[in-house]
Amino acid sequence: MEELNNIPNELLGGKRETVMGNDEVGMLHAIVESSKSKDPSTQVGAAIVDKDGNLISVGCNNNPAEWEDKNFPFGNEGDSEYTKYPYIIHAERNCLANYNGDKNKLQDATMYVTLFPCNECAKSIYLSGIKHLVYLDDRRIDDSYSKGARRIFDNTNITYEKFNPSNCQGMIASFIAGNEIELLPLENTEDVQRKRKRF
Numbered sequence: 001m002e003e004l005n006n007i008p009n010e011l012l013g014g015k016r017e018t019v020m021g022n023d024e025v026g027m028l029h030a031i032v033e034s035s036k037s038k039d040p041s042t043q044v045g046a047a048i049v050d051k052d053g054n055l056i057s058v059g060c061n062n063n064p065a066e067w068e069d070k071n072f073p074f075g076n077e078g079d080s081e082y083t084k085y086p087y088i089i090h091a092e093r094n095c096l097a098n099y100n101g102d103k104n105k106l107q108d109a110t111m112y113v114t115l116f117p118c119n120e121c122a123k124s125i126y127l128s129g130i131k132h133l134v135y136l137d138d139r140r141i142d143d144s145y146s147k148g149a150r151r152i153f154d155n156t157n158i159t160y161e162k163f164n165p166s167n168c169q170g171m172i173a174s175f176i177a178g179n180e181i182e183l184l185p186l187e188n189t190e191d192v193q194r195k196r197k198r199f
């Protein structure tokens, strides 16, 4: 039988050298998911990617989808009953609630979050079995809730690291600058026209 693995070296070049890795894909999914949050002050997104780099769940900070907006406030001041806090589910817990797959798969999955988690989400992350977390924004990492989260992670062998935006610097920078995603119309940009001509 003919040997099929002997491809001449000169035919092996030309592949793209710079492609997005699992971390970049995971964080971009988390950022896109954050844009679905109706929270007027802080939009947060979370995504879970399995060990093979496949997206297996997403979530943002919102009320459960089926709740009537008119029955639940979204403010953050005054009597707590009339603020968002009793009713909103954080992105990490929504992301875990949205996961319908095999729980064992979470053991070697990674959760991507656009904002460092609070202590309540840290407990849920621990219970889920997820062992690794990548976060984008650490502006609250020293508040008491996030310190609690770090104490939980450090004592339960959950590792966490700040996201390093290498191949998607521009998209991440614009998100950090505005804390929301600018949905640009692409149709008439020269860039899109140029790309289309290539196919």
Ligand SMILES: [Zn+2]
Binding pocket: 090, 091, 092, 117, 118, 119, 120, 121, 122
């Ligand atoms: Zn939380």
